[in-house]
Amino acid sequence: AQTVTQSQPEMSVQEAETVTLSCTYDTSESDYYLFWYKQPPSRQMILVIRQEAYKQQNATENRFSVNFQKAAKSFSLKISDSQLGDAAMYFCAYRSYNNNDMRFGAGTRLTVKP
Amino acid sequence: GAGVSQSPRYKVAKRGQDVALRCDPISGHVSLFWYQQALGQGPEFLTYFQNEAQLDKSGLPSDRFFAERPEGSVSTLKIQRTQQEDSAVYLCASSNQLAAFVFGPGTRLTVL
Numbered sequence: 001a002q003t004v005t006q007s008q009p010e011m012s013v014q015e016a017e018t019v020t021l022s023c024t025y026d027t028s029e030s031d032y033y034l035f036w037y038k039q040p041p042s043r044q045m046i047l048v049i050r051q052e053a054y055k056q057q058n059a060t061e062n063r064f065s066v067n068f069q070k071a072a073k074s075f076s077l078k079i080s081d082s083q084l085g086d087a088a089m090y091f092c093a094y095r096s097y098n099n100n101d102m103r104f105g106a107g108t109r110l111t112v113k114p
Numbered sequence: 115g116a117g118v119s120q121s122p123r124y125k126v127a128k129r130g131q132d133v134a135l136r137c138d139p140i141s142g143h144v145s146l147f148w149y150q151q152a153l154g155q156g157p158e159f160l161t162y163f164q165n166e167a168q169l170d171k172s173g174l175p176s177d178r179f180f181a182e183r184p185e186g187s188v189s190t191l192k193i194q195r196t197q198q199e200d201s202a203v204y205l206c207a208s209s210n211q212l213a214a215f216v217f218g219p220g221t222r223l224t225v226l
Contacts, residue, residue: 004156035214043203045157045217091156100145101170102207102215104156 002027002094006105013082014113020067021077021108023092034068034075035093035102038086045091051075079110087112116140118218120206126224127196135191135221139208146189147215148181149205157205163189196225 003026013019025034036048051059051068058066063083067076079086092105119138127133139146144165149157150173159173165186174181178196183189193200203222207215 033214037217042219043222044219045205045207045215047214047216050214100162100164101147101159101173103159106156107154 002029002032002096002103004092004094004103004105006092006108008108009106010109010111012111012113013079015082015084017082018078018080019082019110021079021090021092021110023075023077023105025073025075025092025094027073027094027096029096029098031097033095033097034066035095036064036066036075036077037091037093037104039089039091039107041088048090049077082112084112084114086110118206118208118216120204120218120221122221123219124222124224126226128226129196129198131196131225132192132194133196133223135193135204135206135223137189137191137206137208137218139187139189139206140216141187143208143210143216144186145209146183147207147209148189148191149207150175151203151205151220153202160191160204193223196223198225201225 032053034051037045049061063080089107095102121136146163148160151157161181162170163183178194180192203220205220206218209215
């Protein structure tokens with residue numbers, strides 16, 4: 001079974017600075033998807049960014065980018081120019097091509113300091 | 115609809131009561147998932163539907179949990195004889211095939 005590990009329960013960043021959230025995963029599959037989801041205090045999970053494992057190029061969405069290291073099974077999220085609205089729980093998630101469910105890490109709580 | 119909706123948003127039940135949680139997925143999304151999220155934890159998979167077929171229910175914690183999606187759209191998660199350990203947020207998500215999940219706002223269940 002696939003497992004997703006987020007080793008940072010909490011992180012903080014100064015407004016306008018850059019922060020990186022870590023995620024590692026364990027799988028024997030070669031084809032899969034990776035995701036970062038954001039969950040603000042309202043609890044609605046929102047997709048931040050996604051990465052297909054077959055793509056070598058790291059995904060980017062505005063201020064959000066990933067560092068995908070397939071051999072190392074690492075998938076970190078970089079948030080540039082952090083804003084107060086970025087404060088939330090961030091979950092790393094894995095979904096294989098074959099199985100339909102998505103596996104989540106335990107989450108990282110990000111605090112943004114003004 | 116524009117997004118996944120869930121009702122009720124909050125439910126308080128006395129221990130031993132039965133509860134039913136509803137999920138309205140995005141129109142046209144064939145896949146529907148239920149997750150349980152305990153406080154401070156990541157979502158844990160419960161069950162998965164493709165259209166009306168329940169293809170995986172391996173995450174349901176006990177036989178008190180039952181889910182259905184009879185017409186392939188709206189789904190209901192039923193918990194019988196609720197226990198305190200059932201207190202959690204129950205998240206519903208839908209997706210098209212291999213796309214990312216779209217989550218609903220969740221139902222927060224508190225069992226007294």
